Amino acid sequence: MSRTHVVKGKVDLSKIDTDKDGGLNKEEGEAKIAKLLPELYELQEMMFAAGQNALLIVLQGLDTSGKEGTIGCLSRGINAHGVKVAPFKQPTELELAHDFLWRAHAQTPAKGMITIFNRSHYEDVLIVKVHKLVPEDQIKARYGHIKNFESLLTDSETIVLKFFLHISKEVQKERLLDREKDPEKAWKLNVGDWKERKLWDEYIEAYEDALSKTSTDNAPWHVVPADHKWYRNLVVLEAVVDALKPYRDDWMTQLREEGKVAMAEIDAFRKVKSGKGSGKAEG
DSSP: OOSSEEOOSSOOGGGSOSSOOTTOOHHHHHHHHHHHHHHHHHHHHHHHHHOSOEEEEEEEESTTSOHHHHHHHHHTTSOGGGEEEEEOOSOOHHHHTSOTTHHHHTTOOOTTOEEEEESOTTHHHHHHHHTTOSOHHHHHHHHHHHHHHHHHHHHTTEEEEEEEEEOOHHHHHHHHHHHHHOGGGGGGOOHHHHHHHTTHHHHHHHHHHHHHHHOOSSSOEEEEEOSSHHHHHHHHHHHHHHHHGGGHHHHHHHHHHHHHHHHHHHHHHHHHHHTSSSSOOOO
């Protein structure tokens, strides 16, 4: 059973508990994470080798919700050769000269690969809505463009997983203040975080609108309780593993066939090299 809240229709974030722990304590949760990481590694290895599918993981959330922490957890179970993290910050002049999805499409994963969006194309219906950077009718049009974009990806065998890391306003304040107390986290400090915090209600409204209007059967939004960092990591990790497992048999079938072909080629090579047709390699 999924620990996430899968968005179907209108979502009210105030009714989704940010403080869930699944009836687990931290030690139990981390033990489950430790068991899941090798499974994720195996699934990623099979996906990479089969080359049938790609995986796009979209991480969104308010400041301090734990996007980078989530990426850190997932990376423990992923071969670095097959993954890329794409951060989305303020658009460059070049990016602004194109349509708003141009920079996102350029970062999507090739078959066999995983890409994690640290923030994403959704910034262009969140920040722009809160700060009124474009007219409301353009934002509404962008919801349709986003759904079409993600439909194109899923039609092209990309698995799309979208996670909203849901924290409470109180926990955000605690985490911001903790950064000020810890010299090793001072580099994360940004006065802009406190300024944006004043727009908390506006951001929640923007997220509710975006999640409600862009959650589809093929690319649903998962709301992840994120007040407990370990539980957030467990929830996302479980969801990723659960999304990949249905593909395991198809990947294995293809890889077995490729293995048979490779063994036949090796056997033929040995027969030619031996000159005797015995199948034994010389030397």
